[in-house]
Amino acid sequence: MQLSKLRRTLTGLTAAVVLVSITPMAMAQTASGPDTYKIVVPLPAGGGVDVFVRKLGEALAKNLNKTVIVDNKPGAAGMIAVQAVTSGPTDGSSILYMHSGILTVQEITGRMNVLRDFKPIGKVSSSPHVLVVSATSPYATLADLIKAMQSAPNKLNYGSGGKGSPTHLMFEQMDEKFPGGLKATHVPFKGAIEGVFAVVSGSIDFVFAPPGAVIEQMKAGKLRALATTGAVRMPQLPNVPTVAEGGVSNYQDEPWGGLVVPAATPDAQVNRLVSALKAAVAEPAVMDMISKVGGKLEVNPTPAAFATQIRDELVVNKAMVVKLGLKAP
Numbered sequence: 001m002q003l004s005k006l007r008r009t010l011t012g013l014t015a016a017v018v019l020v021s022i023t024p025m026a027m028a029q030t031a032s033g034p035d036t037y038k039i040v041v042p043l044p045a046g047g048g049v050d051v052f053v054r055k056l057g058e059a060l061a062k063n064l065n066k067t068v069i070v071d072n073k074p075g076a077a078g079m080i081a082v083q084a085v086t087s088g089p090t091d092g093s094s095i096l097y098m099h100s101g102i103l104t105v106q107e108i109t110g111r112m113n114v115l116r117d118f119k120p121i122g123k124v125s126s127s128p129h130v131l132v133v134s135a136t137s138p139y140a141t142l143a144d145l146i147k148a149m150q151s152a153p154n155k156l157n158y159g160s161g162g163k164g165s166p167t168h169l170m171f172e173q174m175d176e177k178f179p180g181g182l183k184a185t186h187v188p189f190k191g192a193i194e195g196v197f198a199v200v201s202g203s204i205d206f207v208f209a210p211p212g213a214v215i216e217q218m219k220a221g222k223l224r225a226l227a228t229t230g231a232v233r234m235p236q237l238p239n240v241p242t243v244a245e246g247g248v249s250n251y252q253d254e255p256w257g258g259l260v261v262p263a264a265t266p267d268a269q270v271n272r273l274v275s276a277l278k279a280a281v282a283e284p285a286v287m288d289m290i291s292k293v294g295g296k297l298e299v300n301p302t303p304a305a306f307a308t309q310i311r312d313e314l315v316v317n318k319a320m321v322v323k324l325g326l327k328a329p
Contacts, residue, residue, distance in 0.1 A: 034066070034091050034093035035066055037068045037095060038070075039053060039069070043074050044072055047210060047212060049212070052212070052295065053097050063276040077101065079112070081096060091265070091269060092266070098118070101161070106317075108163070108326050115311060117263055119265055121259040124258050126255065130294075133145065142247060142248070149184050158171055159187045159192070159207040163188050166208075167195070169253070192213060200223065227242060270303065274302075
């Protein structure tokens with residue numbers, strides 16, 4: 001083993017400078033996998049996705065019998081997190097929680113190639129989002145909001161988790177359903193949770209956000225839900241209509257999240273993570289948490305199936321980017 005490679009493996013696992021002799025025991029430890037795993041999340045701490053990933057990390061730690069930490073690296077529509085993982089160790093210890101919006105970012109920026117740069121571990125979950133306004137907003141229904149945008153183009157502001165993020169495209173997909181479009185000013189944030197706070201404070205008018213980021217604010221009387229983006233109503237919000245029910249025909253958008261590792265990660269380590277993930281998502285605590293944050297578990301049967309889904313969605317996303325004229329920043 002080259003010393004430079006050994007140093008890369010140790011980076012982030014210890015703050016001390018360590019000299020390691022390559023003994024049979026050291027080689028056995030390497031074969032069993034790293035002692036510490038890091039899941040990099042491209043979203044701010046405190047949101048529903050973050051809470052879920054931390055619970056998932058606890059279950060992975062149990063099934064790997066290793067330490068698993070979560071590292072939030074929001075910003076640049078996921079690119080900061082992507083770069084942190086692609087430039088990190090390739091021993092299986094560096095894991096990206098990749099959401100579906102990153103596929104769109106690839107098509108917008110051309111700064112990565114998901115299928116080239118990563119090996120899939122597995123899709124984990126999907127979640128319809130919630131379109132919310134402030135509890136003091138004059139808009140009581142989705143129809144009210146749409147009418148306001150049509151009556152006063154670009155007067156209203158909406159937030160998202162960044163240009164090309166799922167929450168940005170949720171509005172764009174709704175916009176294209178109307179002749180002439182729905183004109184509102186886009187205000188990108190590092191994550192959708194920041195957009196939620198902006199709605200609560202009155203800085204912006206509305207936002208699409210993960211259920212886990214808004215349900216408690218709704219219970220506290222600070223937010224009003226106008227619609228959800230799934231094909232059917234959410235069990236957690238049975239009285240909130242879908243966007244389609246609210247007047248936008250054939251609308252459905254349910255972003256997903258999954259785990260991937262750098263492409264150079266050995267297959268043995270990939271297989272170890274695949275097995276651990278399958279066991280982790282079967283843990284009652286993980287199933288309970290995904291329900292609490294408004295999502296649902298959706299695990300691909302194999303990494304190859306996850307790769308196929310990614311490949312298929314890249315084709316769709318590329319067409320959308322071209323159609324909407326989205327450009328790299």
